[in-house]
Amino acid sequence: MPTPARSVAVPAVSPRLLALALLTVGLLLMLAYLVAFDQGAVSRSGMYLHELMHDGRHLLGVPCH
């Protein structure tokens, strides 16, 4: 079932787009890691950010200590 061209809102997949997508996802996964698992290695703030986001981690369903 071909999609009408008019409704496709995305650029064509190219090697350049894939590289960009990979880089973006990598950076965003690091951000998610910062919230979910980091204990100072990424944030460079010791345990401060880890403890600050403690309640969020529990309620977002991430395993915690």
Place this chain on the structure above:
Amino acid sequence: MRTFGSLLVRGLIVGLFAGLLAGTFAYVMGEPHIDAAIAIEEAAGATHTHETGDAAEPAAAEEEPLVSRDSQRAGLFLATALYGVALGGIFAVAFALLRRKLRTPSDSYAALGLAAAGFVGVVLIPFLKYPPNPPAVGDPETITKRTITYLLTLVIGLLAVWAGVAASRWAARLGEQPWIRWGVGGAAFVATVVAAYLILPAINEVPGSFPATLLWQFRFASLGTQAVLWTLLGFGYAAVMDRRTKSVHAEAVTA
């Protein structure tokens, strides 16, 4: 046509709002249960902060916590907002790469379908195998194992959704009737999930003395928080895509 950058920025903004509203839900519905669990923990004499680490050290219990409870309540919003931004961005990248493969002319259905698939894979499948626990539950010794198995269920959840979609498309050759396509797709999805559930180790660290009602309420609040996040992500992204589509129509008409 939208560039990758504009698709991404929309995802990040929608994710931020979804995260903040999920944080509001979590604050109202989840915080009372976290407080109740911490009260149980403190009554049991255990220290909650990871900082103190060595439980054998008696001075540790006396130390001021690194972050006060009030700050942690505010930090809840920081956590859900940042998590929402990350999810929103990844969602937008997935939308950009997968949009052409989704067999619908509607960007709304595409966004809602992706959000539903993401919720099932990233939230529901891990939730059913390894339900989240409030503070006071969980052995610090096993955190690495629990983290790895959690991430595995997350990846397997997404794989199971993919398997279901792939199988239902394959089954379309047998006949276009919905019961064939949904049946075969559903069977592939369920088979993947059941196999993973059987292979992955069982983990239950809830102490027998922990109140069952509180555990249930906390888990329900946690599931609700993530449901709010993913629902708003899907509807929010569908909404911003819709505005774009309209403007394209307008351009096409005026051109």
